Amino acid sequence: MLRRLFALAFAVIALTFGAAAAPATADHRTLTFPDRLELPDGFWPEGIAIGRGPTAWVGSLVDGDIYRLDLRTGRGEVAIEGPGTGAVGLALDHQGRLFVSGGFAGDARVYDVHSGDLLASYSFADAPTVVNDVTLTRRAAYFTDSSNPTLYVVPLGRNGQPPADEDKFFRLEPLGRLGADARCRGHQRQRHHPHAGRTGVAGGEHRHRQLVPGGPEERARRRGRPGRP
Numbered sequence: 001m002l003r004r005l006f007a008l009a010f011a012v013i014a015l016t017f018g019a020a021a022a023p024a025t026a027d028h029r030t031l032t033f034p035d036r037l038e039l040p041d042g043f044w045p046e047g048i049a050i051g052r053g054p055t056a057w058v059g060s061l062v063d064g065d066i067y068r069l070d071l072r073t074g075r076g077e078v079a080i081e082g083p084g085t086g087a088v089g090l091a092l093d094h095q096g097r098l099f100v101s102g103g104f105a106g107d108a109r110v111y112d113v114h115s116g117d118l119l120a121s122y123s124f125a126d127a128p129t130v131v132n133d134v135t136l137t138r139r140a141a142y143f144t145d146s147s148n149p150t151l152y153v154v155p156l157g158r159n160g161q162p163p164a165d166e167d168k169f170f171r172l173e174p175l176g177r178l179g180a181d182a183r184c185r186g187h188q189r190q191r192h193h194p195h196a197g198r199t200g201v202a203g204g205e206h207r208h209r210q211l212v213p214g215g216p217e218e219r220a221r222r223r224g225r226p227g228r229p
Contacts, residue, residue, distance in 0.1 A: 066100070
């Protein structure tokens with residue numbers, strides 16, 4: 001009799017845990033992501049940014065189109081039409097603003113991914129130039145140039161708001177062992193940007209040289225000799 005009770009209890013426990021485990025297995029299969037995602041014919045993907053959903057935003061090297069892709073289903077569409085020049089590096093902020101490097105066009109663009117509207121654009125340099133990667137901090141968007149030893153820095157305002165003025169950006173140009181050359185362009189005075197030095201800029205250009213620890217300028221200063229101009 002005791003053996004039958006133990007056998008009955010074991011059977012009840014097995015049925016209970018088996019029933020509870022079945023839906024979990026089904027849910028796991030439902031959340032499986034596809035191994036391969038197809039893009040439209042002629043779409044040359046380069047940069048990619050992942051948002052909520054999860055949703056991926058992919059830029060085309062051909063014409064700068066931005067393709068919105070559902071990573072769970074593989075379905076997608078062209079959400080933002082490009083200007084006819086490439087989209088290289090992409091970075092998405094928490095407000096739904098997509099920062100796009102313009103590659104050979106030497107520019108950068110900022111879009112609202114919800115509406116597809118162009119919020120701002122910046123013309124950094126003329127050819128030869130390849131504005132490549134972009135990364136975001138709380139205070140600025142940094143763009144690399146693969147054909148020049150330069151970083152382009154777009155200062156961001158409150159809540160990461162990019163400036164509307166297309167000339168409101170900085171250039172950071174390394175000068176080898178001599179230091180860093182920070183060139184600022186803009187029409188408004190910049191006082192608090194981390195790369196603007198101690199003085200502000202009220203328009204035009206301002207070049208601010210920074211000494212590199214252990215560099216020739218610092219060694220000359222310690223010996224009491226004037227450094228390079």
